[in-house]
Amino acid sequence: MAHGVKKAAAIGGGVIGGGWVARFLLNGIDVAVYDPHPEAKRIMSEILANAERAYAKMLLPPLGEMGTLTFHDTIADAVKDADYIQESVPERLDIKHKVFAEIEATAKKGALIGSSTSGYKPSELQDGAKHPERIFVAHPFNPVYLLPLVELVRTEKNDPKALDRAAAFLTEVGMKPLHVRKEIDAHIADRFLEAVWREGLWLIKDGIATTEEIDDAIRFGFGLRWAQMGLFETYRVAGGEAGMRHFIAQFGPCLSWPWTKLMDVPELTDELVEMIATQSDEQSGKYTIRELERIRDDNLVGILQALKANDWGAGQSLKEMENRFYAKAHAGSAKTEIEDGKPLQLYSTQVRGDWVDYNGHMTEFRYLQVLADGTDAFLIFIGMDETYRKRGLSIYTVETHIRHVRECKAGEKLTLYTRLLGKDEKRLRILHEVLNEAGDVVCTGEHMLLHVNTEEARACPMESPVTDRVETIARAHGGIGTPEFAGRPIRTI
Amino acid sequence: MAHGVKKAAAIGGGVIGGGWVARFLLNGIDVAVYDPHPEAKRIMSEILANAERAYAKMLLPPLGEMGTLTFHDTIADAVKDADYIQESVPERLDIKHKVFAEIEATAKKGALIGSSTSGYKPSELQDGAKHPERIFVAHPFNPVYLLPLVELVRTEKNDPKALDRAAAFLTEVGMKPLHVRKEIDAHIADRFLEAVWREGLWLIKDGIATTEEIDDAIRFGFGLRWAQMGLFETYRVAGGEAGMRHFIAQFGPCLSWPWTKLMDVPELTDELVEMIATQSDEQSGKYTIRELERIRDDNLVGILQALKANDWGAGQSLKEMENRFYAKAHAGSAKTEIEDGKPLQLYSTQVRGDWVDYNGHMTEFRYLQVLADGTDAFLIFIGMDETYRKRGLSIYTVETHIRHVRECKAGEKLTLYTRLLGKDEKRLRILHEVLNEAGDVVCTGEHMLLHVNTEEARACPMESPVTDRVETIARAHGGIGTPEFAGRPIRTI
Numbered sequence: 006m007a008h009g010v011k012k013a014a015a016i017g018g019g020v021i022g023g024g025w026v027a028r029f030l031l032n033g034i035d036v037a038v039y040d041p042h043p044e045a046k047r048i049m050s051e052i053l054a055n056a057e058r059a060y061a062k063m064l065l066p067p068l069g070e071m072g073t074l075t076f077h078d079t080i081a082d083a084v085k086d087a088d089y090i091q092e093s094v095p096e097r098l099d100i101k102h103k104v105f106a107e108i109e110a111t112a113k114k115g116a117l118i119g120s121s122t123s124g125y126k127p128s129e130l131q132d133g134a135k136h137p138e139r140i141f142v143a144h145p146f147n148p149v150y151l152l153p154l155v156e157l158v159r160t161e162k163n164d165p166k167a168l169d170r171a172a173a174f175l176t177e178v179g180m181k182p183l184h185v186r187k188e189i190d191a192h193i194a195d196r197f198l199e200a201v202w203r204e205g206l207w208l209i210k211d212g213i214a215t216t217e218e219i220d221d222a223i224r225f226g227f228g229l230r231w232a233q234m235g236l237f238e239t240y241r242v243a244g245g246e247a248g249m250r251h252f253i254a255q256f257g258p259c260l261s262w263p264w265t266k267l268m269d270v271p272e273l274t275d276e277l278v279e280m281i282a283t284q285s286d287e288q289s290g291k292y293t294i295r296e297l298e299r300i301r302d303d304n305l306v307g308i309l310q311a312l313k314a315n316d317w318g319a320g321q322s323l324k325e326m327e328n329r330f331y332a333k334a335h336a337g338s339a340k341t342e343i344e345d346g347k348p349l350q351l352y353s354t355q356v357r358g359d360w361v362d363y364n365g366h367m368t369e370f371r372y373l374q375v376l377a378d379g380t381d382a383f384l385i386f387i388g389m390d391e392t393y394r395k396r397g398l399s400i401y402t403v404e405t406h407i408r409h410v411r412e413c414k415a416g417e418k419l420t421l422y423t424r425l426l427g428k429d430e431k432r433l434r435i436l437h438e439v440l441n442e443a444g445d446v447v448c449t450g451e452h453m454l455l456h457v458n459t460e461e462a463r464a465c466p467m468e469s470p471v472t473d474r475v476e477t478i479a480r481a482h483g484g485i486g487t488p489e490f491a492g493r494p495i496r497t498i
Numbered sequence: 499m500a501h502g503v504k505k506a507a508a509i510g511g512g513v514i515g516g517g518w519v520a521r522f523l524l525n526g527i528d529v530a531v532y533d534p535h536p537e538a539k540r541i542m543s544e545i546l547a548n549a550e551r552a553y554a555k556m557l558l559p560p561l562g563e564m565g566t567l568t569f570h571d572t573i574a575d576a577v578k579d580a581d582y583i584q585e586s587v588p589e590r591l592d593i594k595h596k597v598f599a600e601i602e603a604t605a606k607k608g609a610l611i612g613s614s615t616s617g618y619k620p621s622e623l624q625d626g627a628k629h630p631e632r633i634f635v636a637h638p639f640n641p642v643y644l645l646p647l648v649e650l651v652r653t654e655k656n657d658p659k660a661l662d663r664a665a666a667f668l669t670e671v672g673m674k675p676l677h678v679r680k681e682i683d684a685h686i687a688d689r690f691l692e693a694v695w696r697e698g699l700w701l702i703k704d705g706i707a708t709t710e711e712i713d714d715a716i717r718f719g720f721g722l723r724w725a726q727m728g729l730f731e732t733y734r735v736a737g738g739e740a741g742m743r744h745f746i747a748q749f750g751p752c753l754s755w756p757w758t759k760l761m762d763v764p765e766l767t768d769e770l771v772e773m774i775a776t777q778s779d780e781q782s783g784k785y786t787i788r789e790l791e792r793i794r795d796d797n798l799v800g801i802l803q804a805l806k807a808n809d810w811g812a813g814q815s816l817k818e819m820e821n822r823f824y825a826k827a828h829a830g831s832a833k834t835e836i837e838d839g840k841p842l843q844l845y846s847t848q849v850r851g852d853w854v855d856y857n858g859h860m861t862e863f864r865y866l867q868v869l870a871d872g873t874d875a876f877l878i879f880i881g882m883d884e885t886y887r888k889r890g891l892s893i894y895t896v897e898t899h900i901r902h903v904r905e906c907k908a909g910e911k912l913t914l915y916t917r918l919l920g921k922d923e924k925r926l927r928i929l930h931e932v933l934n935e936a937g938d939v940v941c942t943g944e945h946m947l948l949h950v951n952t953e954e955a956r957a958c959p960m961e962s963p964v965t966d967r968v969e970t971i972a973r974a975h976g977g978i979g980t981p982e983f984a985g986r987p988i989r990t991i
Contacts, residue, residue, distance in 0.1 A: 020736065023609070051614050055970065057877065061800065088961050092863070094776075107612070136917045136919055146719040146720060146723075147735075148828025149735050151722075152718070152719055152722060152723070153718045153719075154714070154715065154718035154719030156715070156904050158604070173743060181714065181716055181718040183711060183718070185703065185706070185707070185711075186706060186707065186711075187704075187705065187706050189704075189706050191709050193701060193711065193712065193715045193721060194598050194716070195714040196697050196701065197694050197697055197698070197715070197716070197720070198720060198729075199692060200693040200694060200696070200697045200759060201690050202731060203693070204689050204690055204693045205729055205730070206688065208686060211680075211682075212679065212680065213678070213679060213682050213686065214678070214679065214686050216675060216729075216730035216731075217730075218679075218686065219686065219728060219729060219730060220679075220727065220730050220731050221647070221674065221676055221688070222647065222649070222676055222686045222687040222690070222728070223690070223724050223728035223729060224724060224725065224726055224727060224812060225645070225646045225647035225674040225676070225811065225812050226639040226645055226646075226647030226687050227639060227687060227690070227691060227724075228644060228721070228723075228724030228725045228726075228728065229644075229725045229798055229801055229802070229812055230639075230645070230718050230721075230794070231717060231720075231721030231724055231725070232717065232721045232724070232725035232801055233717055233721075233794065233797035233798070233801065234713065234790075234794055234797070235700070235709075235713025235714065235715070235716035235717050236691075236694060236695065236698055236712060236715060236716060236720065237710075237712060237713050238709075238713050238714060238790070239794075241790065242640075242790045242791055242794060245515065245641050247730075249779075267706075286742075288815040290660065297727075297731070297735045298735055300808070300810060301723070301726065301727055301732075301735055303808045303810075304726035304727070304805060304808055304810055305722055305726070306804075307801075307803075307804025307805065307807055307808060308725055308726065308800075308801050308804050308805070309722070310724055310804065311797070311799075311800025311801050311804045311852070312797060312800065312801070314800055314851075315796045315797055315800060315851070315852070317793060317796075317797055318663075318717045318718065318797070319718050319722055321718060322718065328845065328930075338932060345677075346722065349674035354519065358808070359804070359807040359808070363880055369866065369873075369895055370863055370864070370866040370867035370870050371863070371871075372866070373862065373863040373865070373866040373900075374863035376863075377861075377862040377863050380862075385730040385768070385832070389980065397950045402902055403901070403902055404899075404900065404901055404988045405898070405899070405900040405902070406898070406899050406900075406987070406988050407866075407897065407898040407899075407900075408896070409504060409894070409895055409897065409898070409899055426990075426991060427991040428991060429971070429991050432991055433989070434988065434991050451988055452988075453988050453989070453991075459499070473854055492987050493985040493987050494985050494986050495897045495899050495927065495929070495944055495945075495946050496946070497919075497920060497985050498920040498921060498923050498925055498927050498946075
């Protein structure tokens with residue numbers, strides 16, 4: 006559905022607010038920020054740096070244009086022309102009410118107002134608002150720019166259409182909106198986190214486990230399951246053919262057993278706090294928080310990509326996000342002019358952290374990945390898109406000649422310059438030159454592409470509109486000439 | 499440390515017992531199984547099929563030789579020559595005591611006896627045993643062949659050395675042993691699962707969320723965090739620069755708030771069971787359990803690989819496992835004879851599920867991955883190992899010519915035949931021919947390798963022992979001749 010959100014505002018730019026801002030900006034949405042913190046700009050720039058780094062690794066398509074970030078001295082000024090407003094101020098109801106009053110003073114009538122609160126019910130937030138129907142809970146999870154989940158909670162005062170618009174907008178910035186049926190303290194996810202947190206406090210207090218042992222018990226075990234299936238689907242599988250009823254029958258009795266202490270919660274004495282903090286220092290003290298954030302982000306990026314490859318769970322949110330970025334990129338490249346005597350510049354990318362070997366250099370086969378992605382961009386440019394493919398026509402690479410000229414490191418930006426070396430009715434011979442930011446050649450790829458009828462699995466002549474595009478490019482590139490290294494074999498020794 | 503385990507026995511071959519057997523066998527350990535279930539062999543073969551499939555996708559090195567599986571009619575017969583015995587019978591103390599008695603009747607004196615119990619304390623298991631010092635808890639997580647975590651719990655009766663041997667053995671089959679300091683009902687991980695389970699029951703009973711909504715709240719949010727960092731490290735990061743003390747101070751008050759219902763547990767009425775089972779059918783009913791298992795395994799494989807790429811958490815367990823498989827494979831290839839007039843067969847692999855594109859065919863750049871892995875195997879074969887590299891000498895691929903001859907699908911086995919086409923003092927020109935199981939050529943790769951001094955970053959002559967190995971191969975391959983497609987360029991059009 007059309008959500009009509011063109012501009013967003015963020016009230017509060019800390020870990021959560023800043024994460025929202027990063028997600029909006031990286032998805033091309035302009036954001037107006039209000040945060041009275043004296044170091045608001047520094048904190049925001051640090052969060053944004055981490056988020057840009059993560060997106061460059063997470064998204065295979067080019068990142069495209071970011072939204073514009075502006076800082077404002079008053080809430081009234083920040084929200085006045087925003088279509089979506091996200092509140093992420095400290096968890097105190099009096100502060101939140103004060104903020105909502107200032108927002109309502111200048112916010113557009115149809116503005117959507119989401120709160121990042123992890124504990125308060127929307128009815129508590131709406132209390133005393135002029136237009137309670139605009140205010141709802143949009144509870145995200147840290148890091149907001151990577152984790153898709155956002156819990157949407159409303160009351161009977163809310164306009165359901167407004168919530169649908171909010172969901173449509175949040176989906177478009179790569180999130181997974183979860184509509185919570187009834188308002189309840191801490192919504193859904195945080196209730197589990199609170200239960201686990203309380204049990205964890207008991208285990209530490211009773212000297213059963215340290216923070217590190219508890220973390221290992223999670224990340225080497227059920228945490229891996231929960232990154233892709235939840236509690237019930239996991240148990241459904243464990244239950245086997247007999248299914249859930251059997252599983253519950255089997256484990257039902259445990260409910261009366263002392264398998265958790267959560268009939269009561271421990272008192273947070275100074276000793277307990279000290280014990281946890283010290284254990285945490287021993288566990289993670291060797292890293293700064295920024296380092297831990299980057300480690301966490303790299304792991305989440307890899308996990309999301311792994312799930313994407315299986316078209317499952319949070320990987321589907323990433324897939325849809327990538328498709329939007331690809332669409333933008335192709336719209337861009339379609340606009341590229343074909344200039345006489347100049348190679349085409351259709352694709353650029355960034356060496357991802359998981360592309361490098363133990364030496365920190367891009368792994369050999371990733372060179373072909375970059376070249377093949379460049380070939381895909383070229384094929385879309387000449388009109389070989391979904392519509393053309395649906396006609397049962399496609400092009401396969403039948404031969405490749407790579408010259409590995411220099412190493413490159415994670416984070417390096419690579420730009421491809423592509424020229425058409427030759428063609429006949431069924432074949433295209435193209436050359437990619439891959440340059441780094443310094444303008445040095447990283448590698449070159451010469452490729453022979455064969456046009457095929459995919460149903461009959463045989464070579465066949467190209468058809469319009471591809472033929473016309475190829476004709477135009479052939480004329481424009483005719484004058485460039487062929488470099489000495491092209492069209493020759495690997496030297497014999 | 500030396501664990502001295504050559505043979506294992508498994509008492510009980512269900513979902514958990516079968517998972518243990520699969521992990522042992524795939525890591526080259528012989529296993530003797532006792533399971534009175536009439537369909538024990540069928541169930542085992544199904545679990546083993548899933549496990550083999552997952553390992554082929556998870557491990558880049560060749561799988562190597564599997565252990566031998568034998569079925570036995572009595573416990574006494576199954577355990578008599580086992581060094582490690584794993585009990586995975588139903589969770590009833592009387593049954594477990596009966597089983598331990600039968601095990602002790604014929605088990606070797608020094609045998610290690612682990613129990614998969616998720617609830618009982620080791621002291622309860624040891625009760626009435628002849629040699630309680632051999633019996634301990636080794637609690638794994640489903641799927642046992644993929645999840646590294648195993649909780650080791652002992653009593654003061656146990657011999658700590660025995661537990662260390664068990665830990666060393668379990669580490670060698672790719673697991674992450676977690677020594678639990680004090681015995682406690684449900685150990686550590688299951689206490690969290692129980693707390694989350696109880697909270698989940700409340701949310702469903704109160705109509706706040708369905709099984710599917712709860713699963714989404716987990717897998718699109720904190721589940722992704724927990725696959726790589728646990729509870730405390732995640733919160734340490736969320737706490738920011740101020741660290742754990744600050745975080746606890748901030749969230750401490752919640753302990754007194756109704757953020758979880760876990761002061762009390764719901765009654766498992768027939769209505770509640772029916773509600774959960776029905777919701778679960780709606781959520782996952784479109785898949786059979788076997789399908790869900792494979793989806794789960796593919797996701798876990800991808801997640802573990804992603805964590806491996808970042809050398810973090812459970813990915814480190816996988817990395818060490820791969821290194822053991824590589825070592826085996828290289829030991830094998832080192833034994834390969836160099837035969838006159840015959841290409842070398844040093845590397846074979848299997849097309850992994852995440853290597854295929856939306857058409858189900860191996861993605862273009864994965865062809866170079868297979869060829870590059872074959873080149874690595876060749877380099878180790880000619881003596882270019884860690885020791886040689888430590889001398890500051892290495893070889894880089896400077897040029898590659900690939901002929902993409904045919905498509906291949908996920909699961910296809912590929913075998914590489916490698917020959918030396920030419921050499922001089924600094925360079926090697928090699929050719930890989932990649933064949934599928936039917937013997938058809940899938941692709942060929944011609945590669946020019948340049949020998950370099952890595953410190954001075956310049957080409958330099960090869961040294962002994964590499965030079966001698968290369969000489970021998972050159973003599974043996976001299977007679978094979980060069981195929982017409984080698985040493986020629988991509989045809990000009």
